[in-house]
Amino acid sequence: MIKIKNLHANVEGTEILKGINLTVNRGEVHAIMGPNGSGKSTLANVLAGHSAYEVTEGEIIFDGKNIIEMEPDERAREGLFLAFQYPIEIPGVSNSIFLRTALDEIRKHKGEPELTPKEFLSLLKEKAQILGMDTSLINRALNQGFSGGEKKRNEILQLLMLNPKLAILDETDSGLDIDALRIVSEGVNAYKSKDNAVIVVTHYQRLLDYIVPDFVHVLYKGRIVKSGTKDLALELEERGYDWIIKEQPETV
Amino acid sequence: MKNRIDNQKWYVDNFNLFKSSNKNVFSTLSNKAIEKFKTLEFPTKKDEEWKYININPLLKNNFLPSSLSANSSVNLETIEEYTLDNLDVYRFVFVNGIFNSELSTGLDFGKDIIAGSLSNLLNKNDTRLEKLFDIKNKLQKDNNIFNLLNTAFLHDGFLLYLPKGTIIDKPFHVINISTGNNKLLNQPHNLIHLESNSKAEIIFEYVSEKATEHFTNIVTEISVDENANLNVYKIQNESPNAFHIENSNILQKNSSVVKHFSLSFGALITRNNINAELDGENVENNLYGLYLGNKNQQIDNHTFIEHIKPNSNSNELYKGILDDDAKGIFSGKILVQKEAQKTNAFQSNKSVLLSNKAISDSKPQLEIYADDVKCSHGATVGKLDQEALFYIRSRGVPLELARSMLIRAFIDDVVKEISIEQLREKINHTIFQHLKRVEF
Numbered sequence: 001m002i003k004i005k006n007l008h009a010n011v012e013g014t015e016i017l018k019g020i021n022l023t024v025n026r027g028e029v030h031a032i033m034g035p036n037g038s039g040k041s042t043l044a045n046v047l048a049g050h051s052a053y054e055v056t057e058g059e060i061i062f063d064g065k066n067i068i069e070m071e072p073d074e075r076a077r078e079g080l081f082l083a084f085q086y087p088i089e090i091p092g093v094s095n096s097i098f099l100r101t102a103l104d105e106i107r108k109h110k111g112e113p114e115l116t117p118k119e120f121l122s123l124l125k126e127k128a129q130i131l132g133m134d135t136s137l138i139n140r141a142l143n144q145g146f147s148g149g150e151k152k153r154n155e156i157l158q159l160l161m162l163n164p165k166l167a168i169l170d171e172t173d174s175g176l177d178i179d180a181l182r183i184v185s186e187g188v189n190a191y192k193s194k195d196n197a198v199i200v201v202t203h204y205q206r207l208l209d210y211i212v213p214d215f216v217h218v219l220y221k222g223r224i225v226k227s228g229t230k231d232l233a234l235e236l237e238e239r240g241y242d243w244i245i246k247e248q249p250e251t252v
Numbered sequence: 253m254k255n256r257i258d259n260q261k262w263y264v265d266n267f268n269l270f271k272s273s274n275k276n277v278f279s280t281l282s283n284k285a286i287e288k289f290k291t292l293e294f295p296t297k298k299d300e301e302w303k304y305i306n307i308n309p310l311l312k313n314n315f316l317p318s319s320l321s322a323n324s325s326v327n328l329e330t331i332e333e334y335t336l337d338n339l340d341v342y343r344f345v346f347v348n349g350i351f352n353s354e355l356s357t358g359l360d361f362g363k364d365i366i367a368g369s370l371s372n373l374l375n376k377n378d379t380r381l382e383k384l385f386d387i388k389n390k391l392q393k394d395n396n397i398f399n400l401l402n403t404a405f406l407h408d409g410f411l412l413y414l415p416k417g418t419i420i421d422k423p424f425h426v427i428n429i430s431t432g433n434n435k436l437l438n439q440p441h442n443l444i445h446l447e448s449n450s451k452a453e454i455i456f457e458y459v460s461e462k463a464t465e466h467f468t469n470i471v472t473e474i475s476v477d478e479n480a481n482l483n484v485y486k487i488q489n490e491s492p493n494a495f496h497i498e499n500s501n502i503l504q505k506n507s508s509v510v511k512h513f514s515l516s517f518g519a520l521i522t523r524n525n526i527n528a529e530l531d532g533e534n535v536e537n538n539l540y541g542l543y544l545g546n547k548n549q550q551i552d553n554h555t556f557i558e559h560i561k562p563n564s565n566s567n568e569l570y571k572g573i574l575d576d577d578a579k580g581i582f583s584g585k586i587l588v589q590k591e592a593q594k595t596n597a598f599q600s601n602k603s604v605l606l607s608n609k610a611i612s613d614s615k616p617q618l619e620i621y622a623d624d625v626k627c628s629h630g631a632t633v634g635k636l637d638q639e640a641l642f643y644i645r646s647r648g649v650p651l652e653l654a655r656s657m658l659i660r661a662f663i664d665d666v667v668k669e670i671s672i673e674q675l676r677e678k679i680n681h682t683i684f685q686h687l688k689r690v691e692f
């Protein structure tokens with residue numbers, strides 16, 4: 001689904017990603033863990049095409065196409081989705097109209113007809129119900145005044161509506177209460193299929209109890225320094241990152 | 253300099269032609285206005301009130317007052333382009349500032365209501381006019397040269413008088429269309445008086461049939477008595493080569509409510525002056541503005557709100573979107589008199605620059621003589637939020653559409669105050685058409 005090869009990226013002249021290699025196949029779930037500031041969100045943003053990040057080296061092959069030169073909206077229409085760690089508030093843009101516009105664009109790209117308002121509404125209701133979301137949130141301005149947890153739910157609502165090929169979830173669990181975590185995870189599991197793939201960025205094992213990863217990677221100082229199965233996450237939960245960091249050569 | 257003097261002389265010479273053909277109850281007023289006009293000069297950038305706008309392109313031209321040119325008309329189809337879908341209105345059409353009854357509809361009112369053409373009453377020498385409008389005092393404090401130019405050539409405009417307790421069931425749609433030769437001066441003089449407990453909505457729409465260079469110089473006098481309620485939507489969408497000036501005076505009495513919208517799209521140079529005198533308690537005065545500029549348009553909104561009595565509220569929200577080399581200007585003054593305790597006055601001006609060359613100037617002024625008041629003002633200028641753009645695009649929405657969404661979002665707090673749905677839609681459409689952007 002996605003092949004990241006020797007990816008280097010800068011922010012304002014500072015190198016943050018220092019050669020990432022990662023392959024995620026159809027039907028797989030990969031978890032990315034790692035200490036604060038190691039570059040997890042940077043990787044997610046680079047994949048989504050944020051213009052503040054400059055790719056200096058490497059390739060991102062998504063579904064057979066190199067997407068490095070693609071605009072963020074093109075990537076999204078190709079089927080890449082990022083659930084943000086900090087979804088921003090956009091006053092004046094209605095949540096449902098926004099979703100409608102995005103869905104229309106994506107369907108147009110796939111050569112599918114636009115949904116009628118009725119079809120759209122019933123789809124929206126169905127997906128909101130999975131996430132136990134109050135319909136009043138849907139009619140409000142995009143994320144405006146939403147609580148932390150409501151914002152995260154809204155990201156997953158977008159995921160379910162847009163049904164991308166690859167979902168990158170950046171700390172979707174942070175800010176969720178225990179019940180919400182379960183509900184949102186069930187939402188992600190409802191999305192998951194053998195034809196798509198998920199990358200979850202998280203600090204905590206408890207999310208991975210619900211969204212079970214096939215592989216777990218540790219990102220440290222802009223590199224993937226360790227990869228393993230779901231057991232690696234359990235080990236990290238217990239032992240922290242110190243032991244991995246100590247395994248690292250001093251300088252590169 | 254020479255331009256200005258020649259230009260002024262041109263209007264005085266034309267006045268003499270106008271005078272000989274015009275005999276009505278207001279001729280004394282016209283004479284007084286031209287005398288005062290002669291003693292003043294057109295403003296320059298040295299005048300504090302005109303310092304951000306360059307009106308030289310306007311003063312370079314000698315515009316022929318339309319009352320001295322041949323009568324012209326437009327097709328009914330042209331007018332019907334301006335109708336609002338399924339919205340029932342009383343339609344009043346003015347062509348080059350002169351009322352056209354054939355293009356107007358639904359003009360039957362009871363005998364106590366006066367709605368229609370000012371010139372009809374002028375020519376009938378109807379004495380009600382003198383009573384309705386305080387002619388004697390009208391020019392005393394008026395030092396605005398454009399106002400005087402309009403009054404000197406006073407001949408027509410939209411007139412509305414609602415007696416006590418009159419509720420008008422549908423909006424007045426007053427379409428002012430400029431057509432015909434280049435370089436016409438159209439000068440509507442609108443007079444609105446709502447007596448106590450009456451209610452009305454007026455859409456003033458100023459448009460041009462072709463991309464001609466013309467000058468629309470409007471005076472609008474609004475007087476709203478106790479407990480009366482008035483919504484005014486002024487839409488200016490004239491030719492990109494037009495010049496547009498309006499001086500509006502609003503006088504409000506106890507517990508009256510006014511919502512006034514200045515929605516500016518067209519014209520090369522636009523100047524809207526609004527003076528609101530809140531001469532009563534529990535008055536609500538709301539001034540909303542939306543201005544869109546591209547190419548080298550200049551749009552200048554000046555407001556002056558005077559709180560005279562206690563316990564009144566004024567609320568101003570002006571928003572601008574400026575592209576290319578356009579310039580937007582907002583100057584808002586709030587004066588709270590000593591007696592006007594418990595005044596709430598809120599003012600906000602925000603603009604978004606879509607290009608690096610667009611300019612926004614904002615000048616708020618508060619002058620407060622009462623000690624127990626709540627007043628605030630704020631001004632911001634910015635670009636479209638890059639993070640918001642990224643967020644929207646990351647969901648598959650193309651850049652231009654994402655920009656349109658943010659533009660639409662930016663002006664939403666003005667647009668949503670428009671209480672006529674069809675008008676909201678029309679404004680929405682006009683915005684994107686004017687910015688040459690994808691509609692959202």
Ligand SMILES: Nc1ncnc2c1ncn2[C@@H]1O[C@H](COP(=O)(O)OP(=O)(O)OP(=O)(O)O)[C@@H](O)[C@H]1O
Nearest residue numbers: 011012016034035036037038039040041042043052
């Ligand atoms: N736009 C930016 N401008 C400047 N520095 C940035 C920017 N984005 C990221 N960085 C820096 O890059 C480094 C990696 O940040 P990133 O957000 O990717 O970390 P993270 O692994 O997601 O951390 P966390 O677990 O705290 O979310 C940090 O040192 C951060 O300050």
Ligand SMILES: [Mg+2]
Nearest residue numbers: 040041042085
């Ligand atoms: Mg992060």
